[in-house]
Amino acid sequence: MAHSAFPMNAWYAAGWDLDVKRDLLPRTICGISIVLYRRFDRSIAALEDACWHRLLPLSMGRLSGDEVVCGYHGLVFNSDGRCVRMPSEDRISPNACVRAFPVVERHRLVWIWPGDSALADPALIPDMHWADDAEWAGEGSYFDLKCDYRLVLDNLMDLTHETFVHTTSIGDDAVAGTPLQANHEGRTVDLSRWMIDVEAPPFLATQLCQAHDLAEPGKVDRWQLIHFEAPATIVIDVGVAPTGSGAREGDRSKGISGRVLNTVTPQTADTCYYFFQYARCYGLDDRALSTEMKEANIRIFTEDKIILEAQQRAAVRHPDRPFVNLKIDVGSVRARRAIEQMIAAERAEDHPGGA
Ligand code: FES
Numbered sequence: 512m513a514h515s516a517f518p519m520n521a522w523y524a525a526g527w528d529l530d531v532k533r534d535l536l537p538r539t540i541c542g543i544s545i546v547l548y549r550r551f552d553r554s555i556a557a558l559e560d561a562c563w564h565r566l567l568p569l570s571m572g573r574l575s576g577d578e579v580v581c582g583y584h585g586l587v588f589n590s591d592g593r594c595v596r597m598p599s600e601d602r603i604s605p606n607a608c609v610r611a612f613p614v615v616e617r618h619r620l621v622w623i624w625p626g627d628s629a630l631a632d633p634a635l636i637p638d639m640h641w642a643d644d645a646e647w648a649g650e651g652s653y654f655d656l657k658c659d660y661r662l663v664l665d666n667l668m669d670l671t672h673e674t675f676v677h678t679t680s681i682g683d684d685a686v687a688g689t690p691l692q693a694n695h696e697g698r699t700v701d702l703s704r705w706m707i708d709v710e711a712p713p714f715l716a717t718q719l720c721q722a723h724d725l726a727e728p729g730k731v732d733r734w735q736l737i738h739f740e741a742p743a744t745i746v747i748d749v750g751v752a753p754t755g756s757g758a759r760e761g762d763r764s765k766g767i768s769g770r771v772l773n774t775v776t777p778q779t780a781d782t783c784y785y786f787f788q789y790a791r792c793y794g795l796d797d798r799a800l801s802t803e804m805k806e807a808n809i810r811i812f813t814e815d816k817i818i819l820e821a822q823q824r825a826a827v828r829h830p831d832r833p834f835v836n837l838k839i840d841v842g843s844v845r846a847r848r849a850i851e852q853m854i855a856a857e858r859a860e861d862h863p864g865g866a
């Protein structure tokens with residue numbers, strides 16, 4: 512069942528919780544068309560989006576209670592995928608089913624397991640608790656991107672691009688000029704970069720002044736601590752604190768920090784969903800600030816979208832030109848290796864003995 516570009520046995524985000532309603536929501540996840548909806552009790556059902564009869568997407572039908580009525584000849588499927596009514600038949604074939612997928616709502620995201628259901632252990636859902644924690648605030652959003660999901664991961668694993676892509680918001684020479692430390696273990700890769708005694712970039716300078724009532728941010732120590740978990744989740748601990756206030760040693764009380772939460776879901780080999788949120792730990796009651804920051808994030812990530820989709824088109828035009836890796840790519844090289852290992856492990860399970 513393994514695909515060459517992405518592991519199937521993994522949890523992938525299908526949407527933010529608010530994307531799934533009492534309505535039929537079609538999503539493509541790892542090449543599979545899936546329809547999601549909420550039952551009356553608010554739990555979420557996820558079914559293959561192709562009718563058992565003649566494959567019309569069930570998402571083109573309608574919800575009736577907790578059941579889905581196909582929009583072509585009216586077969587009715589319950590939320591486990593079993594056909595419970597065939598309007599023109601006397602008896603229902605016991606084979607009349609569509610696949611139902613394991614689905615878990617956690618940390619305000621809806622996670623789907625497209626692979627072998629027997630392996631779907633909720634303990635493997637990546638930690639995104641900052642999206643759903645009383646000590647943190649923020650609003651999530653997402654992009655539908657026309658690029659390989661791994662290009663998004665490469666982008667997040669190498670933040671030196673901020674210096675050149677996000678010149679007006681978070682990028683300055685300090686990022687590209689400071690080396691980073693890399694560690695990897697199993698399915699995770701950690702990268703850390705500390706920029707000491709630098710100017711705060713506008714996005715973080717504003718937050719520092721707001722949070723501590725400062726007229727000027729002054730010189731700061733700035734950090735970017737990136738945590739990747741294969742196949743497709745990246746949490747980045749970012750922040751600034753006045754230089755010399757001890758942030759690197761562990762005292763962040765004079766500074767501000769946030770978590771950039773990112774998870775990417777392959778739709779096909781060359782399209783993906785990119786879910787993101789900036790979570791902050793001050794001004795928690797300020798709902799307008801959450802929306803303002805979400806909009807700032809969308810502006811910043813729109814700059815990435817333009818680059819990533821152009822990069823994808825170029826990669827398709829030049830299939831004979833593999834990517835070149837520089838020192839800055841250490842994080843993405845290791846992330847891609849962790850993904851490859853998951854795919855190889857699935858292949859070995861599909862074909863024991865290498866057959
Ligand atoms: S295609 Fe769905 S009922 Fe015929």
Ligand SMILES: [Fe+2]
Nearest residue numbers: 666676677815
């Ligand atoms: Fe970026």
